[in-house]
Amino acid sequence: MNFKKIHNTFWEQGYVIFEKFFDDALMDNYNDKILQHYGVNPDWEHTDEFISKSAVEVIPWFPYRDGQGGFDGIDKDKIFNRITDALLKDGWNNLYCMMMFSKAGSKGQAWHQDCPPDNPLKYNLNRLVYTHDITDETGGDIVIMPKAHKAGILPVGKPHEDIDGQLVFQPKKGTVVFLHGHCFHRVMPVKKDRISTNFRAVPLGTPEDITDVCVYRNMKYRFSTSEVIEERS
Numbered sequence: 086m087n088f089k090k091i092h093n094t095f096w097e098q099g100y101v102i103f104e105k106f107f108d109d110a111l112m113d114n115y116n117d118k119i120l121q122h123y124g125v126n127p128d129w130e131h132t133d134e135f136i137s138k139s140a141v142e143v144i145p146w147f148p149y150r151d152g153q154g155g156f157d158g159i160d161k162d163k164i165f166n167r168i169t170d171a172l173l174k175d176g177w178n179n180l181y182c183m184m185m186f187s188k189a190g191s192k193g194q195a196w197h198q199d200c201p202p203d204n205p206l207k208y209n210l211n212r213l214v215y216t217h218d219i220t221d222e223t224g225g226d227i228v229i230m231p232k233a234h235k236a237g238i239l240p241v242g243k244p245h246e247d248i249d250g251q252l253v254f255q256p257k258k259g260t261v262v263f264l265h266g267h268c269f270h271r272v273m274p275v276k277k278d279r280i281s282t283n284f285r286a287v288p289l290g291t292p293e294d295i296t297d298v299c300v301y302r303n304m305k306y307r308f309s310t311s312e313v314i315e316e317r318s
Contacts, residue, residue, distance in 0.1 A: 086164070088171035095172050099234035099268035102254065106165070106261040107214065111158050113258075116216035118155065119280050122146055123186045143194060143272075146184040156182060159214055160284055165261065169286055172263060173210060176289040180209060180296070187272070187279040193225055195244030198300040199266035202238055209266035209295050212284040215256040224276035227254050227262065230269035239269050241317045242302045266296070 095101045123144065148154055159165060160182060169177060187193060199209050219225050228251050230236075240248075248269065256262060264270060287295055297309050305315040 086168075088167065091168060092171045092174070095263060095265070098231045100229055100231070100262060100264045101172075102256070102263075103168075103261045104257060105259050107159065107162075107259040109258060111259075112216045115156060115158070115282070116280060119146070119184050119186070119216065119282070120278075122148075122184070143191075144186045144188075146186070147181055148184065149182050156282070156284075159282070165212070165284075168263065169210065169212065173286065173288050177210070177286045178289060178291075180285040180287045180291075180293070183283045183285065185281050185283065187225060187275040189275060189277045189279075191275045192245070193272035193274050194270075196228075196239060196242075196246075196248070196269055196271045196302050198239050198269060200295045201298055201300055201305065202234075202267040205235075205267070206288075207291055207295060208234075208288070209291070210286045210288075211262070211264040211266060212286060213256075213262040213264060214282045214284065215258060215260045215262075216280055216282060218257045219255045219279070221255075222276060223279055224274050225279040225281075226273040227256065228252070228271045228273060229254065229264065233269040234265035234267040236269075239300050239302055244302050245271065245273075246302075 091101055123146070148156060160179070199211065200207070202208070213227075217223075219227070230248055230251050253273070254262075285296070294309070298305055298307050298314065301317070303317050304313045305317065306312070307314050
C-alpha cells in the first residue's frame, strides 16, 4: 500500500476511497448488530426544526459513548489506522464512533460541512465504513464535491440542489471513504433503510467539540443546544 500516494490523493481531492477494505463476514455481523440496536421503528433524535431546515433525516447512535462498543474490528484495524496516520501525519485522536440510520423514504442529508472552515487547520476526518451495498434500489448515494476542503465555506443555496462538479458514489459493502470535514458532501434520498458508520478522527490539538456547529447552505446549526445560530441566505 502506497501511503504517500494515499496522502497526496486525499489532500489534493479532499477524500480517498477504498473498495472491499473490510470483509463481508465482518460487515454482515456489524450490520445485523446495528439493525438490532435501532429496531423496527427508530425514533428521531433531532428537533423538528432541524429536520425541516437542514433536510437531514438521520438517526445517530454512539456505541462507545453508551459503553457498548463492540466495533473494534474496524476501530482497531491496523491498516485502517495506518492510513489515518498517513493522512494526519502530526498525530490524531479518535473523536467518536457514530452509526447513522436513515429510514426508507427519508430525505438523506443536505449539503454540509461538518465544521466551519474558518481555520483550515481545525477540522475533522470522516472515516466512513459501509456495512451494506448502496445501490439504485436502496438510494442514499453519497455526493462529494472534490477539492472543496480548500474552497472556504459552502455556498448559500438550496439544501439538496446539485453543484457543478459534484461526484456521486454508491459504496459497496466493506468500502471505506476517508473524507475531509470541510469538503462539501451530502446523501441522496433514501429508498430503503440505510446504514453507514463513521469512525471520526481529528488532528492532535483539535477541540473535542469541533463538529458541534455544522454548516448547511441555508444555516449554521449548533447540535449541543439544538439551535440555528445563523440563517444563511
